[in-house]
Amino acid sequence: MIFESKYPLPEVPETDVFNYIFHHGRRPYPCSRVLYCVDRTGETLTLAQLEEKSRRFADAIRSEYGIMPKDVVGILAQDKSKS
Structure with a gap:
């Protein structure tokens, strides 16, 4: 089933996800x-x-898997409490 929002779509950012x-x-x-x-x-987890x-995760996947800026990545993860 496709759902349509009654609100207008937001503008597409002109930056990467992290900086956005x-x-x-x-x-x-x-x-x-x-x-x-x-x-x-x-x-707890603060913004800082x-x-x-997030920076440590990016460094790890860059060094472990050779993923570089502008590479497209999809991540599927199970909830930590359900593993």
């Missing part, structure tokens, strides 16, 4: 803002931590 999420497309949140909190453990983890 962390620099161009986000509201001016402080880096210490908590974005994610695990109910059972109280574990998410950016750092």
